[in-house]
Amino acid sequence: MMQNRCLLLLFILVVLFVSFACSDKIEPGTTTESPPVVKDVPVATVQMTDQPIIYEAVGTVRAGIRSNLASKLLGTVEVIHVREGDLVKQGDTLVLIDQRQVNAGHRRAEASLSETRKGLTAAIANRAAAQATERLGLATYERYLNLKKDDSVSMQEFDEVEARYRQAKAALGWSDAMVEAAAARVKQAEAVVATALVNKKDASITAPHDGIITGKMIDKGDLVKPGTPLLTLETTHGFCVDVVLPEIYIDYVQPRQKVSVKVPALKTGPLDGNICTIVPSADPRSRSFIVKINLPIDEKVRSGLFARAEIPMGHSKMLLIAKKGVVRRGQLTGLYLVDSENIAHFRLIRTGKTFGDSVEVLSGLKQGDRYVIEPPLILEDGARVEARP
Numbered sequence: 496m497m498q499n500r501c502l503l504l505l506f507i508l509v510v511l512f513v514s515f516a517c518s519d520k521i522e523p524g525t526t527t528e529s530p531p532v533v534k535d536v537p538v539a540t541v542q543m544t545d546q547p548i549i550y551e552a553v554g555t556v557r558a559g560i561r562s563n564l565a566s567k568l569l570g571t572v573e574v575i576h577v578r579e580g581d582l583v584k585q586g587d588t589l590v591l592i593d594q595r596q597v598n599a600g601h602r603r604a605e606a607s608l609s610e611t612r613k614g615l616t617a618a619i620a621n622r623a624a625a626q627a628t629e630r631l632g633l634a635t636y637e638r639y640l641n642l643k644k645d646d647s648v649s650m651q652e653f654d655e656v657e658a659r660y661r662q663a664k665a666a667l668g669w670s671d672a673m674v675e676a677a678a679a680r681v682k683q684a685e686a687v688v689a690t691a692l693v694n695k696k697d698a699s700i701t702a703p704h705d706g707i708i709t710g711k712m713i714d715k716g717d718l719v720k721p722g723t724p725l726l727t728l729e730t731t732h733g734f735c736v737d738v739v740l741p742e743i744y745i746d747y748v749q750p751r752q753k754v755s756v757k758v759p760a761l762k763t764g765p766l767d768g769n770i771c772t773i774v775p776s777a778d779p780r781s782r783s784f785i786v787k788i789n790l791p792i793d794e795k796v797r798s799g800l801f802a803r804a805e806i807p808m809g810h811s812k813m814l815l816i817a818k819k820g821v822v823r824r825g826q827l828t829g830l831y832l833v834d835s836e837n838i839a840h841f842r843l844i845r846t847g848k849t850f851g852d853s854v855e856v857l858s859g860l861k862q863g864d865r866y867v868i869e870p871p872l873i874l875e876d877g878a879r880v881e882a883r884p
Contacts, residue, residue: 530838530879537868538833538882541860544815546850548808550747552738552786556758556800559733560704564726566719567697568592579711583702583728590700590713590725597698601691608684615677622670629667632660706730709798729798735771736788736802742777745784747808749773754788755805761795768804814860815853820868821846829859831867833880839867841876 574591577583639656642648710727713719736756740748748754748770756768772787788804790796820830821844828846831839844859860866867874874880 530877532879533874534881535883536880538865539868541814541862541864543812543862545810546813548811550744550806550808552740552804552806554736554738554802556798556802557735557737558729558798560730562703562728563724564700566723566725567721569720572713572715572717575715577708579708581708585702585704587702588699589702592698594698597694601695604688604691608688611680611684615681618673618677622674625667625670629663632663636660732792734790734796738786738804739783740786742782747806748786757803758800760800766790814856816856817868818852818854820866822870831870833865837880839874839878839880
């Protein structure tokens with residue numbers, strides 16, 4: 496009985512507690528919460544700017560003069576005096592090819608020339624003898640001709656004298672031809688000697704100009720033939736950039752036009768270049784032209800470096816904002832707009848080209864919009880901002 500009374504009393508206390516707890520009513524509606532305030536925020540206004548249009552043509556730095564040295568002979572590489580990176584002067588000996596065969600050919604040519612000269616000397620002597628015989632035969636023939644008029648000689652004697660004269664005259668003509676043939680053989684032998692001398696010279700590969708060795712394609716003992724690449728020699732000054740320009744932009748460039756060239760590997764500012772050559776024919780596969788741009792003298796410039804040339808193509812109106820105002824959240828790009836009540840709202844935008852510290856906005860903004868230049872870390876969507884004076 497006592498236990499039942501305790502349970503009844505506990506039940507009554509619970510009912511009373513629930514009744515008092517549910518007696519207060521919460522009125523429906525919303526509670527106004529003041530937005531957080533971020534002070535000293537730099538704010539700027541989006542303006543339409545007249546900006547030059549620049550096309551970045553990519554290309555490669557080339558040496559002013561690039562010589563690919565090749566062998567002109569068949570032989571074995573005997574000596575290599577240089578390696579990659581060596582500086583050479585014009586006329587320096589770079590490679591020697593085995594000269595034994597060349598020297599043997601030169602000696603044979605000299606011996607043949609000596610022999611032909613002796614033959615020419617003998618032919619000249621024979622012609623002199625033929626000339627003397629011909630003069631004697633002519634004098635005898637003329638005397639017998641006068642005697643014939645007086646009937647002082649028989650016809651047999653006159654015919655014999657005339658025949659000997661004509662033989663002497665024919666022998667003189669033959670000796671003249673032999674002299675001409677011997678002289679021709681001498682000239683031919685001299686040409687062979689000259690060729691042998693050229694071959695002897697070609698066995699020694701020399702530098703055609705001052706420069707630096709940038710490529711070595713052979714080693715000592717290699718067998719080379721005419722046309723085999725040996726070395727690559729480039730000048731150390733007068734560099735240029737060969738850029739590829741699409742055909743639709745070719746009318747925007749002309750010779751001697753100044754352009755700005757950036758070489759990222761140099762880690763310096765842009766170089767002042769000028770267009771020296773526009774190749775007149777386009778590549779039918781890429782529909783593009785090659786434009787050559789001279790570079791100023793710079794000791795750090797090397798051939799083969801990647802380069803970009805800025806080709807001006809007129810002006811255009813565009814919306815520009817400070818790059819510092821762009822906020823990136825993963826793959827999303829946006830910024831904080833400031834409305835008329837100084838409330839910041841995060842707005843997605845699509846950016847375009849970069850111009851120094853500014854970036855082009857393609858969509859998401861309009862002229863006159865206000866935005867935060869350097870959003871602080873505590874700035875969030877819906878916060879009130881106090882612009883920096």
